[in-house]
Every structure is written in C-alpha cells, then in structure tokens.
Amino acid sequence: MERTFVMVKPDGVQRGLAGEIISRLERKGLKLVAMKMLRISKELAEEHYAEHKAKPFFSSLVAYITSAPVVAMVVEGKNAVKVVRKLVGATNPAEAEPGTIRGDFGLDLGRNVVHASDSIASAEREIKLFFREEEILSYRRENDVWVYEK
Ligand code: IDP
Ligand code: MG
Secondary structure: OOOEEEOOHHHHOOOOHHHHHHHHHHHHEEEEEEEEEEOOOOHHHHHHHHHHHOOOOOOHHHHHHOOEEEEEEEEEEEHHHHHHHHHHOOOOOOOOOOOOOHHHHHHHOOEOOEEEEHHHHHHHHHHHHHOHHHHHHOOOHHHHHHHHOO
C-alpha cells in the first residue's frame, strides 16, 4: 500500500476545518496510520519547502506555515499520493474545482488550507521529516474488504 503525507495548514486549523479534511480522507476509504498536532519550527518549514527556497514567496510561505499549529498525518491506500492530490485540488484555491478541499474551502493561493505530497519520493521524504518510524502504525482494518476488491 502507498503512503502519503497530508497536513492541515494553520488556516485550516484556525478555521475549524481539520475534522472536515480528515473526514473527507476517511470517507474516501483511505486509512490514517499516523497523526499529530504541532507548531512547525522555522527550520522544519525551510526543510519541508526546500524546493521553493529560491521563489519570491518563500519567506511568506515559511511565515504562514509556522504561524499557528498544524495537523500532520500519514495516510495509506491504493494510489494514495495521486488520490489525495485529487481530493486536495489545484494549488490555487481560486482555480481548484468545487468538490476538492481547496476548491470548497479557499480563495487565496497563500491560504490554501492543506498540504499533500506531490509524488511517492516527496511522500517518503516528508513523512520522515515529520514522523519517527515507531509513530506510524501498522494495523488491520476489518472493513477493507468493502473498500478493496482485493
Ligand atoms: P502544492 O502545495 O499544491 O504542492 P507548491 O507549488 O508545491 O504547491 O507550493 C507550495 C505552497 O506554497 C502552496 O501550497 C502555497 O501554500 C504556496 N505557494 C505556491 N505558490 C505561491 C505563490 O505564488 N504565492 C504565494 N504562495 C504560494
Ligand atoms: Mg508541492
């Protein structure tokens, strides 16, 4: 099974959308295997968004993501990376399709409510940044026979 990293950003937590976002992941059939609430440090933010270091919005992005607590998760499922990116929607909430998290809950590029890994390699890197191996749970879900054909 594939794993991806999902995070309710500070605006999502402040606006009381953490439960709604977790609920959408659960309803899709995805399995939560790790979750924590934390206030991201400047160092962790810079590492997490390292690919954007040279971008003009980098310092405001770091300020945003460290401004208040976030809810970080590891989510597991068939094609989890791609499926979660679809649920999350386009980066700019103004362009994200209705029905997606960003399409339903955001208006501004700099306040787009949620993060999700964009590839399997990013997922592995981001999961390691936020979780120790022992914080990721391995457990059986009895209703998986109703989620997966095999
Ligand atoms: P993603 O979150 O959809 O993967 P990325 O291009 O990886 O999008 O950008 C990371 C985050 O940086 C975005 O989610 C958004 O919060 C922020 N961001 C991206 N582009 C801009 C911009 O042009 N202005 C302000 N913030 C931006
Ligand atoms: Mg990205």
